[in-house]
Amino acid sequence: EIVMTQSPATLSVSPGERATLSCRASQSVSSNLAWYQQRPGQAPRLLIYGASTRATGIPARFSGSGSGTEFTLTISSLQSEDFAVYYCQQYDNWQAFTFGPGTKVDIK
Amino acid sequence: QVQLVQSGPEVKKPGASVKVSCKASGYTFTSYGISWVRQAPGQGLEWMGWISAYSGDTNYSQKFQGRVTMTTDTSTSTAYMELRSLRSADTAVYYCARIRWEVGATRLDYWGQGTLVTVSS
Numbered sequence: 001e002i003v004m005t006q007s008p009a010t011l012s013v014s015p016g017e018r019a020t021l022s023c024r025a026s027q028s029v030s031s032n033l034a035w036y037q038q039r040p041g042q043a044p045r046l047l048i049y050g051a052s053t054r055a056t057g058i059p060a061r062f063s064g065s066g067s068g069t070e071f072t073l074t075i076s077s078l079q080s081e082d083f084a085v086y087y088c089q090q091y092d093n094w095q096a097f098t099f100g101p102g103t104k105v106d107i108k
Numbered sequence: 109q110v111q112l113v114q115s116g117p118e119v120k121k122p123g124a125s126v127k128v129s130c131k132a133s134g135y136t137f138t139s140y141g142i143s144w145v146r147q148a149p150g151q152g153l154e155w156m157g158w159i160s161a162y163s164g165d166t167n168y169s170q171k172f173q174g175r176v177t178m179t180t181d182t183s184t185s186t187a188y189m190e191l192r193s194l195r196s197a198d199t200a201v202y203y204c205a206r207i208r209w210e211v212g213a214t215r216l217d218y219w220g221q222g223t224l225v226t227v228s229s
Binding site for chain 1: 143145152153154155158167169170203205208210212213214215216217218219220221222
């Protein structure tokens with residue numbers, strides 16, 4: 001089973017600043033990595049898939065990079081609506097999904 | 109537009125079963141899969157399994173094998189998730205999500221609003 005880890009657990013950022021979130025897989029997942037945003041009381045929303053492709057309607061300030069076991073989600077200039085929890089997710093050769101534990105981005 | 113609308117909240121006693129529905133609209137139901145993900149209070153997302161709406165094939169997380177059954181009704185574009193032998197640790201919000209299968213880029217691109225299942229004596 002592939003295990004996903006995320007760091008940091010909490011990231012405190014001021015509005016307008018850049019946020020960098022990390023996700024690591026216990027073994028290579030190639031580019032089969034997605035990122036989701038979850039605001040309080042809401043369902044998750046797909047942000048990034050294939051490690052670096054923005055989903056429909058996602059602003060350009062969100063970008064993803066990486067491959068293999070190391071991945072990064074960058075939010076270039078945080079807006080008030082971006083304070084949320086972010087999860088990475090992989091899909092593996094056994095056709096199973098695994099989520100990371102999440103990174104909470106809160107206001108500094 | 110793509111929508112997944114789930115059934116309402118449930119309260120169950122330990123040992124009982126619950127069946128949550130997820131009605132899809134705005135796309136060809138049999139061209140995609142449906143995955144179920146749950147979230148215990150204050151916790152992260154936990155993948156439970158998926159079902160292909162085309163073939164009915166399923167893949168369950170080992171954690172839920174033997175206790176969960178996922179089905180679809182293609183005549184109504186509805187997916188179902190039944191969880192048996194409920195315990196308090198199953199108290200969670202249960203989400204359905206559409207699976208977009210693509211080599212190197214499989215993802216859950218649309219989500220239902222969630223169904224709260226409370227297990228309490």
